[in-house]
Amino acid sequence: MSEYNFDRPDNDGYVLEIKDLEVIYETDLETVHAVNSVSLSVRPGKTFGLVGETGAGKTTMALSVLRLLPDRTGKVTNGEILFNGQNLLELSDEVMRKEINGERISMIFQDPMTSLNPIMNIGDQIYEALKYHNPENKTKEELEKRVEDTLELVGISKNRKNEYPHQFSGGMKQRVIIAIALACEPELLIADEPTTALDVTIQAQVLAMMSELNEKLGTATVLITHDLGVVANMCDDAAVMYAGEIVEIGTVEDLFESEDHHPYTVGLFGSIPNLDEETDRLQPIEGLMPDPTALPYGCHFQERCPKCFDRCIKEHPQLLKISDTHFIRCHLFSDKALEVNHD
């Protein structure tokens, strides 16, 4: 059997702890700093939301947990990824695939249309995930039964077990993908914008189902999204990412109800159209994310920030503690800060 024990000591502590993670994509021409010193913690059974624009580094961070970064260019240059206390970065590729991927930590991707193998029926695809892990050495029949149970869990009739992906609609495909991910009952699920490719009504259904499963199975979830509504609905804790860094992190109450926010967060909330008011134009945040191959000195948000002042250009802000759970990376709060979190 394995020499590793991935169970949480004393059933205490975090399921996932990312500490000072730095990830780059290195090509011959340039180096892209995708993730810059990111730290976050996911509590067992809870949902952690990761919000940000396209290009913020959310997907890169998720991929590094399961060692899915592109072989030749993606590199983790610093930091630790602790799963129940064990640093995943120290494990070999083989151990990752054998014992972590799919068994303790699962991931679901953004586009359900292309995430399933087109020439295998869905029952077989779920079966494969079970077959590769089978820690209790179940028999074939027991595994087949488990496939059927998992399908029922996500609301698909087990009579459809032998059908092919193209015979399912987008929302159902995503359910199949969730079934594959949860087949081995992992402790942590990383969901990278799972409903972005689906229309709003299906999105609501799939999210409701994920909520239910989270309650039933107690799986902790990292939910990557750009939709603040989804965060409000589904998450217990959340972080806002910008240009590879976390600029604000806290519980969902901190994020939605606190008075103090990073100017980027303010911009994000401001850009959501209001149902009650009539407006002619949407309120975007002016400008674009800085070039990740040439990040500005000082605060990464300086060029787009309405509150930018001298210090922002000269000094890179640290994460400042606003409350026990709420942290903001902005010089505006340096007086208010209870403590400075050096990273």
Next chain:
Amino acid sequence: MAVADKNKGIALKRKGKVKEFWRRYKKNKSAMVGLVLLLFILFCAIFANVIADEEAVTRHNPEVRRQGPSAEHWFGTDIYGRDIYSRVIFGSRISLTIGVLSAALSLFLGGILGAVSAYFGGWLDDIIMRIMDMLMSIPATLLALTLVAALGSSTTNLVIALALSNLPSFARLTRSSMLTVVDSDYVEAAKAYGARNGHIIFKEVLPNAMGPIIVQTTQSVSNMILTASSLSFLGVGVQAPAPEWGAMLAEAREFMRQFPYMIISPGIFIIITALSFNLVGDGFRDALDPRLKD
């Protein structure tokens, strides 16, 4: 009791896949035609010594030469008085062997080169592909002639020359097929649920990359048979007195106008064989792709 039923259920499922494949193949009319033709040619090749006379293939009968089809000689006799029917039937063995062997060799070598190219990339990929480019620019006939001139006329050399001529297309096809599939989202998803590289290559990448390769293989066989025939027609390759269809056409060329029957039967068999492989290949490809269902 319940366990036995469940076991049967799983066994049925696997048999079901073959049944399913056959059911879909059956629906395709041209594929069925191709299959019938192919079975016919196979039958001729396998039971040649039952339905025809092996002796008659080489027996010269000067007194009955250049005779049209008759009760004794169903396809007539050639310029040496040999029974054309027996020669054509036994010729099927030669054509099938050459076609299948050279296609298999081409597929095997080309496939490996293509896979290696796709997997390792970099300078190895460049070198292999440039060599393929060079090989591709030499016409098959010329390549075969050169090889035979250098190494001597024999069936083996013919098979090698044919395999070499088609090598680049297999290499390029395998390479591009694999490159496309390897980047797919479902391959990434498979890594995410813990599938190992072996599983990924054989169960996710290869089966999805198979379609074009299958069609290419069967087209190759038919191509090779045609090329072999043309090479024998030119006098290169299968040597007399072997009853290779192309060689038979060569012999009959002079007498085409006076005794057309001499080229009709070998010609028709060449067509049937090449056509059958093409149709069967298409049928296979269509039947294997679940997306083309119904």
